[in-house]
Each structure stands twice: as structure tokens, then as C-alpha cells.
Amino acid sequence: MTASELEYATPDTQRTPVVKLYLGIGLLVFAGLMLVGALMRAAQGATTISIGPEVFYQLMTLHGAGMVGTAGLAALAVNWYFLSKYVRLNQKIFLGTLVLSLVAVVMIVGSILIGKFAAGWTFLYPLPATSLGLWSKGAALTFVGGLLLLGVAFLLVYLDMGIAIVRRYGSIARALGLPMLFGREPIDPTHPPAVVASAMVLIVNVAGIAAGAIVLIMTILHLIYPPLAPDALLMKNLIYFFGHVFINATIYSAVIAVYEILPLYARRPWTVSRPFLAAWLAVTLMVLAVYPHHLLMDFAMPSWMAIMGQILSYTSGIPVLVVTAFSGLMLVYRSGIRWDAASSLLVLSLFGWAVGIVPAVIDGMINVNLVMHNTLWVPGHFHFYLLLGLLPMVLGFASYLSANGQQGRTGRVGAMVYAVGATLLCLSFLVSGALSVPRRFAVHEESWQWLGDVGALSGGIVLVGTLMIAVPILLKLPRARLASISESG
Amino acid sequence: MPAERWRQWPLALTLAFCVAGLIPVTARLFEASMQAHLLVQMPLLAFCGGYWVSRSERLQAWLERADPSGGVALVLGSGWLIYWMLPLNLDLATFDPSVRLLKVLTVPVLLGATLTWSWRQLGPVGRGVMLMEGWAILVRLGWIYLISPVQLCSNYLIGDQQRTGSLLLGLALISAALAAIWGVFGPFRKTDRCQPE
Numbered sequence: 001m002t003a004s005e006l007e008y009a010t011p012d013t014q015r016t017p018v019v020k021l022y023l024g025i026g027l028l029v030f031a032g033l034m035l036v037g038a039l040m041r042a043a044q045g046a047t048t049i050s051i052g053p054e055v056f057y058q059l060m061t062l063h064g065a066g067m068v069g070t071a072g073l074a075a076l077a078v079n080w081y082f083l084s085k086y087v088r089l090n091q092k093i094f095l096g097t098l099v100l101s102l103v104a105v106v107m108i109v110g111s112i113l114i115g116k117f118a119a120g121w122t123f124l125y126p127l128p129a130t131s132l133g134l135w136s137k138g139a140a141l142t143f144v145g146g147l148l149l150l151g152v153a154f155l156l157v158y159l160d161m162g163i164a165i166v167r168r169y170g171s172i173a174r175a176l177g178l179p180m181l182f183g184r185e186p187i188d189p190t191h192p193p194a195v196v197a198s199a200m201v202l203i204v205n206v207a208g209i210a211a212g213a214i215v216l217i218m219t220i221l222h223l224i225y226p227p228l229a230p231d232a233l234l235m236k237n238l239i240y241f242f243g244h245v246f247i248n249a250t251i252y253s254a255v256i257a258v259y260e261i262l263p264l265y266a267r268r269p270w271t272v273s274r275p276f277l278a279a280w281l282a283v284t285l286m287v288l289a290v291y292p293h294h295l296l297m298d299f300a301m302p303s304w305m306a307i308m309g310q311i312l313s314y315t316s317g318i319p320v321l322v323v324t325a326f327s328g329l330m331l332v333y334r335s336g337i338r339w340d341a342a343s344s345l346l347v348l349s350l351f352g353w354a355v356g357i358v359p360a361v362i363d364g365m366i367n368v369n370l371v372m373h374n375t376l377w378v379p380g381h382f383h384f385y386l387l388l389g390l391l392p393m394v395l396g397f398a399s400y401l402s403a404n405g406q407q408g409r410t411g412r413v414g415a416m417v418y419a420v421g422a423t424l425l426c427l428s429f430l431v432s433g434a435l436s437v438p439r440r441f442a443v444h445e446e447s448w449q450w451l452g453d454v455g456a457l458s459g460g461i462v463l464v465g466t467l468m469i470a471v472p473i474l475l476k477l478p479r480a481r482l483a484s485i486s487e488s489g
Numbered sequence: 490m491p492a493e494r495w496r497q498w499p500l501a502l503t504l505a506f507c508v509a510g511l512i513p514v515t516a517r518l519f520e521a522s523m524q525a526h527l528l529v530q531m532p533l534l535a536f537c538g539g540y541w542v543s544r545s546e547r548l549q550a551w552l553e554r555a556d557p558s559g560g561v562a563l564v565l566g567s568g569w570l571i572y573w574m575l576p577l578n579l580d581l582a583t584f585d586p587s588v589r590l591l592k593v594l595t596v597p598v599l600l601g602a603t604l605t606w607s608w609r610q611l612g613p614v615g616r617g618v619m620l621m622e623g624w625a626i627l628v629r630l631g632w633i634y635l636i637s638p639v640q641l642c643s644n645y646l647i648g649d650q651q652r653t654g655s656l657l658l659g660l661a662l663i664s665a666a667l668a669a670i671w672g673v674f675g676p677f678r679k680t681d682r683c684q685p686e
Contacts, residue, residue: 093614152618159617166676173674203673206621210665213625218632227638 008168010084014091020477021098022077023398026070027470030391033066034466038459041428044444045452054134056442057118064121065108065143068247069150071386073101074394075253076157079201081401082194082256087164093156100153107146115139120440122243123147125215125235129223140223148216151209158209162202165195175199176284177277189271193259196272200284201249207288208245211238233300237291244291251353251385252283254393255324258346261400262328265343266335270327279319286316293360296369306366313364321357325350341403341411341469345396348419352388356381359430374440376451377433384426387462388419395469402473402480414468421461428455500545503537503597510534510593520583523645523653527579528660531596538601543609552606559610563619566603569595574630576641576650583644624664631657 036059042049043056051059080094111117117139119127128140162172169175176199179185215238218230263270292309295301328350337343359381363372372378395418399407407414432451437444444452509515510530519530542548556562572578573596581588608616634654640647 090614155618155621156614159614162617162672163613171674171676172672176673206672207669210621210625213621214628214632217625217629221629221633228633228636229638230632230636 008087010087010089010091015081015084016481018091018095018098019077019081019401020480021095022073023394023401024474024477025098025102026074026077026394027398027466027474029066029070030074031463031466031470033063033070034459034463036063036066038456038463041452041455041459043442043452044449045454045456046446046449047453047456053442054116054118057120058112058116060440061118061120061143062109062112065112065147066105067386068121068243069101069105069108071250071390071394072150072154072246073098075250075390076154078257078394078397079194079198079253080157080161081397082260083161083164083198085260086192086195087161087168089164090160093160097153097157100156101150104146104149104153107142107149111135111139111143111146115142117143119143122239123219124239125219125230125232126222128219129226137223141220144216144219144223148213148220151212151216154205155209158202158206161198162206165199165202169195172199172202176203176281177272178281180272181274181277181281187272187274189269191272193270193272193276194256196277196280197252197256197259200280201253203284204245204252204287205249208242208249212242212246215239215242233298236295236298240294241288241291244294245287247382247386248287251390251393252287252320254349254390254397255320255353257393257397257400258324258328258349261342261396262331262346265337266331268331268335270331276323276327279323282319283316286312290316293364293369296364296366297373310364310366313361318357321354325354339412340399341407341415342396342400344412344415345392345399345418345469348415349389349392349396352384352390352392352422356385356389356426359384359433371436372433374438375433376429376437376439379439380426380429380433383422383429387422387426391422391466392418395466395473398473398477399469402476407469407472410468410472414465416465417461417468418465421458421463421465424458425455425462428458498544500541503541506533506537507593507597511590516589523579523642523649524656526583526645527653528656531573534593534596535601535604538597538603539605540601541597542602542605548602556606557610559607562603563607563611566600566607569599569603570626573600574626580642580644583642620668624661624668627657627661627664631655631661 039049039051040056040059040063043051076097080089083089115135115138117128117135119131119135119140123140123144128144129137131140165172165175173179175195177191177196180187180191215235218235221228222230259270290309290312292301292305293313294309296306296309328347332347359377363369363377363381392415399411403411428451432448432455433439435448435451437448437451510519518525520526542552552562573592578588582592583589604619608619611619631654634641634650634657636654637647637650641650645653
């Protein structure tokens with residue numbers, strides 16, 4: 001690191017402690033929610049487990065909201081940790097975000113387990129207000145309030161990140177590399193990919209949170225005063241804009257772990273190039289505009305939006321994915337890389353990200369969507385994307401930082417068990433979708449139940465693999481010297 | 490000294506708007522439509538209070554002692570903003586002289602001055618949250634005025650209410666576009682820090 005880089009970087013003593021908290025809490029919650037997921041799949045199978053539709057939908061809401069929130073926090077930890085190498089971030093704000101998020105989690109979990117709220121994590125208007133007596137207005141208000149608090153928590157840390165980026169790079173556009181992309185400045189090979197990715201995440205997530213701040217308050221107002229009825233389609237658009245952007249941003253945050261850690265293994269630098277910058281600019285714009293592909297079933301949507309959703313589904317994500325996957329493979333090829341838990345998980349994440357997009361592209365076609373949208377094909381896509389894309393990035397990051405990736409045989413076997421279990425789980429969803437098994441059904445037809453059993457079994461394997469990787473990390477985490485990453489490569 | 494004379498303007502401006510808000514002829518001009526009331530008079534009154542705080546060194550010195558962090562001012566200002574966002578209070582101010590007096594006297598002080606002081610004292614993150622929340626309030630309020638099934642004020646008809654809603658949404662749209670340009674390409678000044686390392 002040069003002297004000027006050190007001047008801007010966050011001091012090492014401030015970088016590590018809160019990241020440990022994020023990772024520790026994140027890994028524990030991930031494992032717990034995996035158990036909930038396996039239980040749901042078992043309830044859809046032929047096993048004797050019967051939880052009843054009411055509990056099923058509560059668990060579905062808990063699993064969805066919990067996984068999205070935890071994915072957001074874990075990806076934020078990756079993003080914050082690596083961005084803090086280049087800009088001076090405020091550790092107190094980062095901690096404040098965690099504390100506010102935990103309060104939000106208590107509100108969300110309380111509304112589900114005590115208040116029996118079960119409208120799904122998408123809180124699709126007007127469902128929270130039309131519970132047919134299954135949950136109270138207070139439970140719905142607490143759930144929506146929890147999501148609002150989570151949004152505020154993320155906004156705080158994003159503002160801090162944005163200000164720190166502007167202080168060092170002059171503007172978000174410069175951090176995104178636009179002057180280099182458009183030839184106004186020469187390509188600077190030392191410009192960190194982590195900063196480019198952070199700038200993209202900032203732009204899209206602040207826009208998403210702004211939409212969330214509106215739609216959540218409108219939902220609250222409708223709950224308090226039902227005659228105030230906003231347009232349902234506009235509300236759905238805002239909800240999906242918020243939700244789509246938020247969950248997409250998790251993978252664009254977490255991929256920073258690949259950019260930062262894989263080069264240390266391969267002993268080759270990951271430098272920015274014009275295609276790399278162009279890909280990140282393209283994905284910044286497309287992530288904001290692609291969300292109508294969630295609303296292809298809504299006949300009242302303007303046709304141009306549905307067509308835009310379909311076309312952008314083909315292209316959104318692919319530029320960055322191609323650039324990242326291709327560069328990643330080139331980086332690894334004949335590099336004499338050391339295969340341990342961390343490096344295996346990071347390369348696995350590229351596979352998961354690449355393959356996980358394919359079902360989404362297929363489902364993003366209007367005619368296919370009319371048949372596939374309400375089947376388990378869609379959970380197949382997002383489980384592939386998150387379970388084999390995002391989570392290995394987070395686990396690889398945690399493994400590298402806590403144990404330098406050297407988790408021995410247990411870590412390597414754990415990564416393998418995880419990969420096999422997760423692939424099997426995703427295939428069980430995708431095959432179910434291909435066989436037209438509907439999603440969000442608490443109880444399945446007898447002929448579908450074997451797929452539920454396969455799903456539950458593979459969910460159990462994923463949980464075992466996760467624990468094999470995560471438990472040693474959790475044991476080492478309190479004493480781990482996370483900041484050693486820069487020297488250990 | 491001309492400069493000294495300029496220093497007295499904020500106070501004079503505030504007093505002028507307050508008096509104008511109380512004299513029936515001029516008050517009627519501001520209160521004739523919901524748009525003028527909510528989008529012209531209220532911001533003008535708040536602006537006067539804010540301008541006063543930013544110019545008066547004596548007031549700043551007092552506030553520095555009374556509320557150094559700006560936290561109390563933020564709570565007071567936000568609370569008073571919510572109070573005046575309720576259509577009932579806006580409505581009352583058009584025909585109840587005591588509520589009109591309350592508005593004219595307190596909006597500059599308890600809304601404009603307090604929010605300006607807290608803005609000055611907050612860090613950049615706090616300011617960002619204030620801006621974002623302010624923008625979200627514009628959208629929510631505009632949306633509510635636009636879709637409300639009932640006439641919210643007895644003195645302003647539902648058409649007036651819906652026009653106000655549309656204007657608030659338009660304002661939010663323009664400010665979002667400007668904020669996006671400023672947020673991505675700003676702060677539009679060359680510093681030594683924005684040179685490549």
C-alpha cells in the first residue's frame with residue numbers, strides 16, 4: 001500500500017471487530033433458517049412431518065424475510081470490509097447498522113412467531129391488511145415496521161460509504177470508472193474492482209431503499225386507515241423494485257470477495273479494464289430497469305414494460321457475470337492455485353452465479369413465464385443464485401479471514417458436501433418446476449411428494465456442509481486476526 | 490455600513506411574512522388554494538426561520554449552548570412538521586385566528602429554524618437521512634392527497650387536494666432526478682483528492 005492509500009484507508013484496528021460480529025451472527029442465522037427451509041420441504045414431502053398450512057406460511061415468511069435480510073447483512077460485511085481498505089469508513093455507523101438491523105430482526109421474527117404474520121416476505125399489498133383473522137393488524141404493522149427499520153439501517157451505512165468514496169475519488173461516477181470508460185482519463189490499473197462494485201451497489205440500493213421507504217409507509221397507512229387504498233399495481237411495482245434491487249445487490253456486494261481473495265491465491269492481480277467498467281455500468285442501469293420481469297403475469301402492466309423486462313432479463317447481470325467468470329477462470333488457469341475451503345467456495349460461487357442465472361433468463365420470457373411463474377421453477381432459480389452463488393462467496397470470505405482458508409480436510413469435505421447438497425436441492429426445485437409443481441403450496445399432491453423428500457434430504461445435506469465449514473470458523477472467529485489478509489496472500 | 494444593514498434583513502423578512510400571514514387581505518392570498526398554502530406560504534415561513542438562524546450569530550451562539558448536537562432541534566422540527574402535515578391543522582389555520590397566529594409565529598421558529606440548526610449540526614450521514622426522508626415525505630403526502638377517497642379539508646375541495654398531490658409528486662420527481670445527478674456526478678468541484686492516485 002502506498003502512503004496516500006494508507007491515508008485514506010480505515011485503520012486495521014477499526015476494520016475487524018464489527019465484521020466478526022456480522023459474520024458470526026450471519027452464519028448462525030443462515031444455519032437456523034436452512035433448518036426452517038428443510039422443514040418446509042419435508043412438510044411438502046411424503047414424510048410424517050405435518051406442520052399445517054398456517055405454520056407453513058409463517059415459516060415461509062420467516063425463511064424468506066430472514067434469508068433476504070441475512071444475505072443483505074453478510075454481503076454488506078464483505079463489501080464494507082474490502083471497501084474499508086481503500087476509503088475511511090466509520091466503524092460506529094457500521095455497528096449502528098447492525099444494532100438497528102437486529103432490532104428489525106426482533107420485530108420481524110416477533111411479528112411472525114408471536115403475531116402469526118404469514119403474508120410472505122414480499123408483503124404484497126393488500127394482503128397484510130386482509131388476513132381473514134389469521135394475524136392481527138399489530139402483527140402486520142410490526143413486520144412492515146421491521147422492514148422499514150432495516151431499510152434505514154442500510155441507508156445509514158450506504159451514506160457513510162458514499163461520502164467516503166466521494167472524499168477519495170471525487171464522485172461516485174469516478175469511483176464507477178466512468179471517466180476511464182469514456183476515455184476522458186487513461187485506464188488506471190490500480191483502481192480497485194472493489195470500489196467499482198461498491199459504487200454500483202450504492203447507486204442501485206439507495207434507489208431501492210427510497211422506493212421501499214415509500215411503499216412501506218403507504219402499507220402502514222393502509223393498515224391504519226383501510227379506505228386509503230393506493231393503486232395495487234403501483235404498489236406491486238414499488239415492492240418488486242425494492243425487493244429485486246436489494247436481493248440483486250447482495251451478490252454484487254459479495255462478489256468483491258472473489259475480486260479481492262482469488263488474486264491472492266492465484267498470485268495474479270485482478271485489474272480493471274474497459275470491458276470490466278462497461279459491464280459494471282451496464283449492470284447498474286439494467287438492475288434498476290429489469291424488475292418488471294417479476295410482473296409478467298400482471299395483465300394490466302403496460303406492454304412496453306413487460307417487453308423491457310424480458311429483453312433486460314437476457315442482458316441484466318450477464319455482462320458482469322461474463323467478465324467476472326471469464327476473468328476468474330483466466331486468473332485460476334495454470335496459476336498453481338492452492339485448493340482449500342476458501343478458494344473452492346469462491347470458484348464454486350462463480351459456477352452458482354453463472355448457472356443460477358439460466359433459469360431466470362428462461363423464466364424471464366413472457367410466454368414461458370405464463371406457464372412457469374407460479375411453479376417451483378422460480379425458487380429453483382433464486383436458490384441456485386443465492387445458495388450456490390452468494391453464500392459460497394460469504395463462506396469463502398469467512399473461511400479465508402478466520403483461518404486463511406486452511407480448514408484442513410474438514411473444510412474441503414465440507415465445501416464438497418455443501419456443493420453436492422445445494423446442487424441437489426436446486427435441481428429438486430427446478431425439476432418440480434418443470435413438472436408444473438406449484439409454488440407456495442403448503443401441502444403437495446401425492447405424485448409431487450417425492451420431490452419434497454429429495455428437497456428436504458438435500459436441504460439437510462446443505463445444512464451439514466454449512467456446519468462443517470461454519471463451526472470451525474465460528475470457533476476461531478473471536479481470536480482471528482482478520483486484517484492479516486493483506487499480508488497473507 | 491451596507492453589510493451591517495444586510496444582517497438585519499432576515500429578521501425583517503420574517504416579520505414581513507408573519508405580518509402578511511396575519512393581515513386578512515394578504516393572508517387570503519396565501520390561503521386561497523391548498524397549493525399556495527402548503528407549497529408557497531409554509532415553505533416561505535420556514536425559509537425565513539432558517540435564514541434567520543443561518544445569519545444571526547447571536548442566535549447561533551445561544552443555540553450552541555442550548556442544543557450543541559442539534560438533536561433537540563431535529564425532534565422539535567420533525568414533530569412540528571408532522572403536525573402541519575395533518576390536513577386538519579392546515580384547514581383550521583384558514584378560519585381560526587388563533588391557529589393562524591400559531592402557524593405564523595411557530596412555523597418559522599419551530600420548523601424552519603430548528604431544522605436548519607439541526608442540518609448545520611448534523612454530519613453528512615445525518616444530512617443524507619434528512620434529505621432522503623424529506624423526499625419520501627413529498628412522495629407519500631402527494632400520493633395520499635391524490636388518492637384520498639374523502640375531502641381532507643373543509644375549506645379546500647377535493648380537486649384542489651388532488652392538484653396539490655400532483656404538484657407534490659411532480660416536485661418529488663424533479664428533486665429525485667436532480668438528486669440522482671448530484672449524487673452520482675457531484676459534488677461538482679475539483680479538489681486535490683479527486684486526482685488519480
